Amino acid sequence: MEILLALAIGVLAGSGIWLVLRPRTFQVVMGLALLSYAVNLFIFSMGSLVIDKPPLVVPGLPANLEHYSDPMPQSLVLTAIVIGFATTALFLIVLLAARGLSGTDHVDGEQDTP
Amino acid sequence: MTLLPGWIIVPVVLPLVTAALLMLVGNAQRRLRSLINVVATAAGLVVAVLLLREVDSTGVGVYLASNWQAPFGIVLVADRLSVLMLVLVGLVSTGAALYAEAGWSRAGAYFHPLFQLQLVGLNGAFLTGDLFNLFVFFEVLLAASYGLQLHGSGWLRVRSGLHYIAVNLLASSLFLIGLAVLYGVMGTLSMADLADKLPLVPERDRGLLHASAAVLAVAFLIKAAIWPLNAWLVPAYSATNAPVAALFVLMTKVGFYAVLRLWTLLFSAEAAASAHFGGGVLLAGGLLTLAFGAVGLLASIRLERIAAFSVVVSSGTLMAALGMNSTALVAAALFYLVTATLSAGALFLMVELVKRTSVGGRAQRLAPDTSPEEDDNLDDQQLPLVGRAFPVSVALLGLAFIACALLVAGLPPLSGFLAKVALLSAAVNAEDGIANAAWILMALLLLSGLFGTIALARAGIRHFWSKGGHVAPQLRAAEASAVLLLILASGVLTVFAEPVVRYTAATAISLHAPRPYIDAVLQARARPGAAAPVAAGAPPP
Numbered sequence: 001m002e003i004l005l006a007l008a009i010g011v012l013a014g015s016g017i018w019l020v021l022r023p024r025t026f027q028v029v030m031g032l033a034l035l036s037y038a039v040n041l042f043i044f045s046m047g048s049l050v051i052d053k054p055p056l057v058v059p060g061l062p063a064n065l066e067h068y069s070d071p072m073p074q075s076l077v078l079t080a081i082v083i084g085f086a087t088t089a090l091f092l093i094v095l096l097a098a099r100g101l102s103g104t105d106h107v108d109g110e111q112d113t114p
Numbered sequence: 115m116t117l118l119p120g121w122i123i124v125p126v127v128l129p130l131v132t133a134a135l136l137m138l139v140g141n142a143q144r145r146l147r148s149l150i151n152v153v154a155t156a157a158g159l160v161v162a163v164l165l166l167r168e169v170d171s172t173g174v175g176v177y178l179a180s181n182w183q184a185p186f187g188i189v190l191v192a193d194r195l196s197v198l199m200l201v202l203v204g205l206v207s208t209g210a211a212l213y214a215e216a217g218w219s220r221a222g223a224y225f226h227p228l229f230q231l232q233l234v235g236l237n238g239a240f241l242t243g244d245l246f247n248l249f250v251f252f253e254v255l256l257a258a259s260y261g262l263q264l265h266g267s268g269w270l271r272v273r274s275g276l277h278y279i280a281v282n283l284l285a286s287s288l289f290l291i292g293l294a295v296l297y298g299v300m301g302t303l304s305m306a307d308l309a310d311k312l313p314l315v316p317e318r319d320r321g322l323l324h325a326s327a328a329v330l331a332v333a334f335l336i337k338a339a340i341w342p343l344n345a346w347l348v349p350a351y352s353a354t355n356a357p358v359a360a361l362f363v364l365m366t367k368v369g370f371y372a373v374l375r376l377w378t379l380l381f382s383a384e385a386a387a388s389a390h391f392g393g394g395v396l397l398a399g400g401l402l403t404l405a406f407g408a409v410g411l412l413a414s415i416r417l418e419r420i421a422a423f424s425v426v427v428s429s430g431t432l433m434a435a436l437g438m439n440s441t442a443l444v445a446a447a448l449f450y451l452v453t454a455t456l457s458a459g460a461l462f463l464m465v466e467l468v469k470r471t472s473v474g475g476r477a478q479r480l481a482p483d484t485s486p487e488e489d490d491n492l493d494d495q496q497l498p499l500v501g502r503a504f505p506v507s508v509a510l511l512g513l514a515f516i517a518c519a520l521l522v523a524g525l526p527p528l529s530g531f532l533a534k535v536a537l538l539s540a541a542v543n544a545e546d547g548i549a550n551a552a553w554i555l556m557a558l559l560l561l562s563g564l565f566g567t568i569a570l571a572r573a574g575i576r577h578f579w580s581k582g583g584h585v586a587p588q589l590r591a592a593e594a595s596a597v598l599l600l601i602l603a604s605g606v607l608t609v610f611a612e613p614v615v616r617y618t619a620a621t622a623i624s625l626h627a628p629r630p631y632i633d634a635v636l637q638a639r640a641r642p643g644a645a646a647p648v649a650a651g652a653p654p655p
Binding site: 020025028032035036039042043046072073076079080083084086087088090091094095097098101102107108109 | 246249250253256257260261264267268269272273275276277279280283284286287290291293294295297298
């Protein structure tokens, strides 16, 4: 499972970085979104990947990480998701404004003539 | 009456409540909205000064959010460095708020709530003692800054804003990656707890720890505008409107603050094998930034670009001084931080006013494509303000510009000069001989001062002598008082330099010996509230 998740994070982050470096605004926004997915998965994986271990204390089980998954990264990733979502939405608005003002979707607003 | 720890939360809550209140005040009550904004910002300054006095006399104050003790809950910590930054935020933001009332606050929607939210983010980032909470406050201040940077709209703003937002979103991703690795290694994100547990990190995890610190540092260095990560700064700062640019001067200081706080806390002498990790990189980055900024100063013609490059120069100076890892240099750097922030803020506020001298004395229109809305009758509202021409406006502007130039370039007799002398004397008076880096820092500091003088003198000649100055430009009372406030603050700093230097020296000493800070945070105990928390946690059935 670790290898699968690591590969997924790697692919997401790699494509994200490639897209961020592209000259079109929409590609940049997609790249930032993919990067934030990769980062969110990465934070989540910091709480160690386990199956069938609850993050909340259950009566009868001693409260240590042998029996539970760490709830902290899960709460951190929730916050990160919300913030990333909001800032990406805001970036989308600026993208639209730039498109309207410049008439092109190039990040610098100037089309390179081939 | 003791202000600690209860009042520590006030610099965060006050602007937050004000922002909510300002959302409720409609467009019709413009006066009321302006009044609330300025009064709340000035009140923030007063609270910051009160906290500074209290912290200076009684020591570190720790506020436990929701009454949770340190490693488990989020803490707000008011130590000397935090409250010094709060006072700085108060001063610059009061100037910016006053200035904005002359017109800029009406150039678009929701200026005031965004302004206050930016203050929430700034104050929170300076106060928090938890790394993830620092991320949240970073995002609060960045989200507000995206809105403010675009305030007034226009293609230049939107284009530089697009780059600015993209770079900062990337920086936020790096911040989160660094946080996650750090949590994986240490199992905590409370700054004091991190510093406490750092010497216990096993040797096999040290590489991961250093990697996470490096990734975090890159995120902060982007915000502090360290070369080569600062290409976004000059276009964004020079394109945005004057009061927001003045406020943004504080934002690069947040990046510096984060590096200063975490580096001195985590990698202090106590940290055994990790002590002073990455100091060489900070030093080299700072020196390169200083050189880059100095060349940029010399190359700029327009005043707003000169102001933006002066921000880069001060960032580089601060980071280089921190990287040399000497208490005396950090003390001098903190004094420099105060004077550089005030003077860069004043310079950004003056840009627009100075330009008025070269357009026949008429107040310039805000921006070519700022079209007021239909119910936005600028003229009727502003009549009582617009007509009040200062008979001495040119003299006032000229003197203010000279004062600004002296402060930014670091020439005698104002506080900019004192700060540079303090830096230079701390650099050459090191106990273990003068390092090569100290010589480079000294040369670059003097060179940047020379280049700053040339650039500002050139701009002054262009605006006051060759093109304009014959017709008195119209200054509104709010604009003039905002600039005067910041310059007067620098004047006061010059006269009372000694107590301020003593304060920054005490700050630097406590930063380099962080044990009292760590103990104060970790030993802060929850107060017994009305409902005893023990009774609530019933034993499992």
